[in-house]
Amino acid sequence: MLERVLSARRAAQFSEGDEDDESKTRKNIFFATRVTNQMSRIGYLWPCLLLCIFLLIASIFIHSRNFVCVSSSAPYYHTNFFAIDGLDSDFGSLGVPWCRSKQGRTVEWTSKDLVKGLEEFVPIYETRPIINNLYGMGFDHSFGLWFIARWLKPDLMIESGAFKGHSTWVLRQAMPDKPIVSLTPRHPEKYLKKGPAYVDGNCTYFAGKDFVDFGSVNWGSVMKKHGITDRNRVLIFFDDHQNELKRLKQALKAGFHHIVFEDNYDTGTGDHYSLRQMCDQFYIRGGGHSCFRDSDEARIRIKRKKFWEKAVDIQELCGPSEAWWGVRGQMRDDFNHSNKAISYKEHFQNSRFVESVLDVYWELPPVAGPSLTHQTRYDPARASSPIVEDGRFGLFQRLGLSRLETSVFNGYTQMVYLQISEPES
Numbered sequence: 001m002l003e004r005v006l007s008a009r010r011a012a013q014f015s016e017g018d019e020d021d022e023s024k025t026r027k028n029i030f031f032a033t034r035v036t037n038q039m040s041r042i043g044y045l046w047p048c049l050l051l052c053i054f055l056l057i058a059s060i061f062i063h064s065r066n067f068v069c070v071s072s073s074a075p076y077y078h079t080n081f082f083a084i085d086g087l088d089s090d091f092g093s094l095g096v097p098w099c100r101s102k103q104g105r106t107v108e109w110t111s112k113d114l115v116k117g118l119e120e121f122v123p124i125y126e127t128r129p130i131i132n133n134l135y136g137m138g139f140d141h142s143f144g145l146w147f148i149a150r151w152l153k154p155d156l157m158i159e160s161g162a163f164k165g166h167s168t169w170v171l172r173q174a175m176p177d178k179p180i181v182s183l184t185p186r187h188p189e190k191y192l193k194k195g196p197a198y199v200d201g202n203c204t205y206f207a208g209k210d211f212v213d214f215g216s217v218n219w220g221s222v223m224k225k226h227g228i229t230d231r232n233r234v235l236i237f238f239d240d241h242q243n244e245l246k247r248l249k250q251a252l253k254a255g256f257h258h259i260v261f262e263d264n265y266d267t268g269t270g271d272h273y274s275l276r277q278m279c280d281q282f283y284i285r286g287g288g289h290s291c292f293r294d295s296d297e298a299r300i301r302i303k304r305k306k307f308w309e310k311a312v313d314i315q316e317l318c319g320p321s322e323a324w325w326g327v328r329g330q331m332r333d334d335f336n337h338s339n340k341a342i343s344y345k346e347h348f349q350n351s352r353f354v355e356s357v358l359d360v361y362w363e364l365p366p367v368a369g370p371s372l373t374h375q376t377r378y379d380p381a382r383a384s385s386p387i388v389e390d391g392r393f394g395l396f397q398r399l400g401l402s403r404l405e406t407s408v409f410n411g412y413t414q415m416v417y418l419q420i421s422e423p424e425s
C-alpha cells in the first residue's frame with residue numbers, strides 16, 4: 001500500500017472533510033496558507049527574505065488569539081514547510097480511521113502512479129460534459145474512479161446511482177470499449193431536457209420504469225448477457241447512498257470482488273452507514289470517541305470546526321446515551337430516509353464482519369492539500385495525506401490542477417476501493 005495509506009492512522013494532516021455533495025462555498029484560507037502558496041508561486045526566490053518577514057510578522061502576532069488558532073490547526077505547514085517542530089497538536093482520537101484487511105494486503109499502485117494519473121486525467125476532466133455537477137462527484141472522486149477503473153481494467157463496470165451520468169462518463173473515459181451497467185431510478189436522459197447530462201451508447205440502463213435495485217438484480221442473467229464468466233473481472237461502483245453494509249453483503253452474495261464506494265462518510269456524518277464508520281473502533285489506535293464534554297477530543301473538535309465546515313463537534317457526534325458510532329448511534333440508509341438506532345454491540349459485530357471479508361481497503365487520498373485547492377469542507381485531520389501536498393504549488397500547477405475551478409475540489413468524502421471475498425472459516 002502507499003506509505004501514506006499505510007500510515008493512515010497518523011496524527012493530523014491538512015485538508016477537507018466530509019460532505020453532502022451540495023454547498024460549494026468556502027471560507028477564507030489561512031494566512032499561513034497564503035504565505036505557503038505565495039512562496040511556491042515565486043519558486044522559492046528570496047526564501048531568506050520571506051522567512052525573515054514571516055518570522056517578523058509571527059513575532060508581532062505571537063500573542064494574538066488568532067495566530068494561536070492557526071498554529072494549532074495547521075501543524076502540517078509548520079512541520080513540513082517551515083520546518084519548525086513542536087507545534088503540532090495531539091489530535092489523538094481524531095486520527096484517521098481505516099479498516100483492516102484479512103491478510104494486510106494492499107493495492108499495487110503507488111503515490112507516483114497517482115501523480116502520473118493526475119497528469120493524464122486533468123485534460124480529460126476538462127472535457128467533461130457536465131461542468132457543474134452539483135450533488136454529484138467533483139474532481140477528487142472523478143479522478144479516483146477513473147484511476148481505479150483504468151488500473152483494474154475490468155471487463156464490465158456496474159454503477160449504482162448515476163444521477164445525470166457524470167460517473168458513467170468517468171467510467172467510459174477509463175475503459176472506452178467495455179460495457180457498463182447502470183442502475184439508477186431516474187434515467188439520465190431525462191436530465192438532458194433541462195441541461196447537460198451524459199447517456200452512454202454502450203451502457204445497459206436499469207432506469208426509469210426498468211429500474212431494479214442492486215440487491216434484486218438477477219446477476220446470473222446480466223453476466224451471461226455480457227459474456228462474463230469470471231466475476232473477478234467486474235468493477236462495482238456505488239454512489240447510491242445506501243447502507244454500505246447492506247451493499248457489501250449483496251455484492252458478496254453475488255460473487256463480486258471489486259467495489260468502490262463513493263461516499264465513505266466519516267463517523268458522525270453522512271446519510272448512510274459507511275465502511276469508515278464501521279471501522280472506527282476503539283481497539284484501533286486513533287479510533288473510538290469520547291462524548292465527555294471536557295475531554296481532549298471535545299476541545300479539539302471545537303477548534304477544528306472553526307476551520308472546516310463539515311467537521312463535527314461532540315454535540316453533533318454523540319446521540320442519546322453517548323452513542324457516537326455510525327451517526328449519533330444510528331445506522332443510516334437510503335439518503336437517511338431510513339435510519340435505525342443500533343447498539344454498540346451490533347455496531348462492533350458489523351465491524352468484525354467487515355474486516356472478515358476485506359482483502360484490500362484503500363481510501364483515495366485528497367488530490368491536493370487545502371492550501372492549493374482552497375477547499376474548506378473536510379477536516380484534513382481525518383483524511384490521509386494528499387497526493388499533492390501543501391506547499392507544492394509548482395507540482396499542482398504542472399499537473400494542470402490550478403486551471404480548474406476551486407469548487408470542483410469541494411466534494412471529498414474518502415472514496416474507498418475494496419477487494420472482498422467470503423470470510424475464512
Ligand SMILES: C[S@@+](CC[C@H](N)C(=O)[O-])C[C@H]1O[C@@H](n2cnc3c(N)ncnc32)[C@H](O)[C@@H]1O
Pocket residue numbers: 021133135136137160161162163164165166167168183184185186213214239240241242
Ligand atoms: C449522488 S447521486 C449520484 C451521482 C453520480 N454518481 C455522479 O457522479 O454524478 C445519487 C443517485 O443515486 C440514485 N439512487 C437513489 N436510490 C437508488 C438505488 N436504490 N439504487 C441506485 N441508485 C439510487 C439517485 O436517484 C441519484 O441519481
